[in-house]
Amino acid sequence: MNQMLSQFPQADQPLILSEDELRARITSMFNEMWREDREDEPPVLENDTVLLETGFDSMAFAVLVARLDDELGFDPFTMVEEPVYPQTFAEFVTFYAQCAPKPV
């Protein structure tokens, strides 16, 4: 049981990732969630892709952020004082990169 669990670490410590790595993780989580719900292929996420035009509603984005928090160990939306509303995929990734833990 513990052995099985260790194959799937749940983030206790934030990971240190580059912006490219973050982009890959976010894309992969987006695709995973998409396939849970739908039969068709997920849209390709480009820099100028408008998030709310992807087919994900605000609930789905909230869940995406929660799952990324479990995987990456941080939720940028709960870290900032002023609410942030990224509109495009590039803004979303940049926001994550800005709030990501930095190497000491």
Added chain:
Amino acid sequence: MRAQAGIGGLAGGILALDLPEDHVLVRAPDKVVRVSDLRLLLTLGAVLSGASVALCFTEPFDLVRALLALDGRVAALMLLAPDLPADVKRTLMREAGMEHIVTDRADMEDALTLDALPDAADAAEADSFDTRWLLTTSGTTGTPKCVAHERASIFRAVKAEQAGSRDHRWAMLYDPGRFAGTQVLAQALLTGATLLIPRVGMTTGDIVDWLSEEGCTHISATPSLWRRLLMAPAALRLPLKQITLGGEIADDAILAALKARYPKARITHIYASTEAGTGFAVRDGKAGFPAEWLERGAVVDGARLSLRDGVLWLCPPGAAMSAAAHIVRDTEGFIRTGDRVSIEDGRARFLGREDSTLNVGGVKVQVEAVEEIVHAHPAVAQCRITAKPSAMMGTLLTLSVVPRADQAHDVAMLRQEIAQYCKAHLPPAARPATIRIVAEIPVSAAGKTERAGQL
């Protein structure tokens, strides 16, 4: 509290049963109390005759032994949880006017040890008191409170000895210093049964092994504890006759699992309201209770029930209790329990506490209701919903699942399977945003799934 000559209290009640001298009253893995030991215990207790005494024991067996010695001997007994900080213990004792503390712990100043008490005069000559019991509640926040019970209210629900009850073997899985524990203790000891008390620190597996070896016939536990017990392989060998669930909502999944595992046992689930200081038992093996119990004029275990705006109100039997500040009571004596109930197909079902609803994007979600649905999944042994802050939705749900040990699971597959299951059975706001597969879910000292600070 008036003194009378003679032996009263628990020991007096047991002696009145006229059991054989070698009958085992209390058994732990390494020690016992027999009827023949009661006389020595009563001599020790007589030393503190009429005093107000706090008890603080690490080992529940030793606490029960002290209760046998002191109940009916002293004016008041205060049962302190062993893990309370020393200054909290002192404050509680001072506020309640306790004169002595008896303990099995080495780390307490000015404390007495039961077996080191000097021998008193003849135990039978000592006065008998209607000892008041003071239980401490473990508030999830702040200082624990002390609740005083007249002896009668602790022993009110004890059923008289019946044919065969001397052969019953009751497991003590609650802390004997809490109300649920006092009920098991009183019921077992005053009907001539044997009380089986595991040692502190035994694992659930060891406890179930030991209880099976000892032929345990009666177990009272919370649904969370039952789910743990059922995960132990030796649980199959428990020769159970009576299964009691209380302290949390007993859902259909756990009731059905117990019915399947112990087809010969009687299954009872207890609803008790702290606010109303009373409750009732449901014996038909189904979750909730018959909706006709809510009708005007119906009386259930002495109480009357009423449903108002989805919340259960309860009118306790007998005289009204003293009014605490947070108790809401109507002119007829009905008390608001704070437990939410809905009616479906003639059955009233518990949804959970009013304060365990979460607001997910404007939709109210009752966490117990979600847990009940997840528990019904065949691969789930235990589960818990906690709140996860979300900037977009306010709150989202996180689900932690302990998988059943008797099945092999691929963690990623299981997580996906449970996600699909939630999607099929729950409305969008009630679906967990994240699912964690974990090795265990903490249970509080009262045997309930920990919620403190999570909601």
